[in-house]
Amino acid sequence: MSFNYINQLPTMHFQFFFGVALSFILLSYTVTGFPLSQFYPFGSAVGDSFLPSNDDISTPSIDVSVPFPFFGSSYSSIYVNNNGYVTFDPTLTDYTAQAFPINGSHKMIAPFWTDIDTDRGGSVWYRTTTDSSILQKGTSTVRTVFPSLYNFSATWMMVATWDEVAAYGCSDNGTIKCQQRNTFQLVLITNGVQSSAVFMYNVINWTYKTQVGFNAGDGIHYYSVPGSMTDSMLNLPQASNIGVPGQFVLMVDGKEIDDIDDCILNPCQNNGTCTDLVNDYQCYCVAGFNGTNCEKKYCHK
Numbered sequence: 001m002s003f004n005y006i007n008q009l010p011t012m013h014f015q016f017f018f019g020v021a022l023s024f025i026l027l028s029y030t031v032t033g034f035p036l037s038q039f040y041p042f043g044s045a046v047g048d049s050f051l052p053s054n055d056d057i058s059t060p061s062i063d064v065s066v067p068f069p070f071f072g073s074s075y076s077s078i079y080v081n082n083n084g085y086v087t088f089d090p091t092l093t094d095y096t097a098q099a100f101p102i103n104g105s106h107k108m109i110a111p112f113w114t115d116i117d118t119d120r121g122g123s124v125w126y127r128t129t130t131d132s133s134i135l136q137k138g139t140s141t142v143r144t145v146f147p148s149l150y151n152f153s154a155t156w157m158m159v160a161t162w163d164e165v166a167a168y169g170c171s172d173n174g175t176i177k178c179q180q181r182n183t184f185q186l187v188l189i190t191n192g193v194q195s196s197a198v199f200m201y202n203v204i205n206w207t208y209k210t211q212v213g214f215n216a217g218d219g220i221h222y223y224s225v226p227g228s229m230t231d232s233m234l235n236l237p238q239a240s241n242i243g244v245p246g247q248f249v250l251m252v253d254g255k256e257i258d259d260i261d262d263c264i265l266n267p268c269q270n271n272g273t274c275t276d277l278v279n280d281y282q283c284y285c286v287a288g289f290n291g292t293n294c295e296k297k298y299c300h301k
Contacts (some may be wrong), residue, residue: 033236033238036146055095056081058081062158064158070195073161078188086160087108089108095168105217110211110213112201117168123163126162138157138189144252157184157189165183182205183202184236186199203245213228262277
């Protein structure tokens with residue numbers, strides 16, 4: 001059974017049935033994108049709660065005062081995890097990301113699911129809000145990106161920010177230094193009927209088995225940003241589904257929208273050429289390389 005998620009964005013989809021080469025190498029790199037000044041305000045000055053420095057923990061259950069629709073269910077509580085995601089189920093114990101779809105569990109929205117260690121640097125801030133000025137900004141985003149929702153008015157929002165977070169396993173002498181940090185933000189917006197998730201990426205300096213998107217937990221309804229679990233996640237600050245570098249806006253209540261250009265994050269490695277297909281992409285590899293993402297080197301005999 002397939003599920004087509006269609007709206008008026010340039011291109012987007014949920015079903016990715018191609019094989020994705022996993023990157024198990026901790027990489028450090030610097031790409032800057034969505035301006036920090038355009039993030040929703042975060043930190044103690046705006047009343048955010050703070051997740052104590054840790055490796056893999058989640059917040060306690062956070063009350064959602066307006067039911068948040070997410071693929072067939074409406075939720076009244078949510079959890080923010082240190083490792084770059086929120087979940088609607090009791091907190092998960094996974095510290096290593098898994099490729100979507102995941103069946104039977106993991107009802108989650110993941111702007112950057114990877115192994116984050118704030119004991120080594122960075123902060124995770126979060127708050128729910130019904131502040132009128134914040135609701136107005138969220139309303140404007142949804143109406144602008146989805147013109148058919150011109151009557152949408154947000155009644156509840158959540159802002160979660162991973163600010164200059166470090167990688168688990170970073171060190172002064174390792175592949176990635178603890179001074180290398182990632183900063184990104186997740187915003188959830190709902191009116192109790194329709195719901196949206198906004199991903200914003202200011203700086204991505206490192207990646208490690210990173211899954212980006214969302215997963216309904218039924219093995220059918222999910223969205224995986226093309227190139228998830230590969231080094232392409234380093235390019236998130238320059239990628240978008242709405243033409244704004246470093247920003248993704250997604251409907252997550254179960255309505256339908258268009259599918260995106262699956263080549264936006266340059267998933268083809270080693271100078272391979274990416275061709276966008278319907279709900280898929282294909283890499284054309286240069287001589288000496290093969291594999292789904294041209295990640296495998298081979299020798300002619």
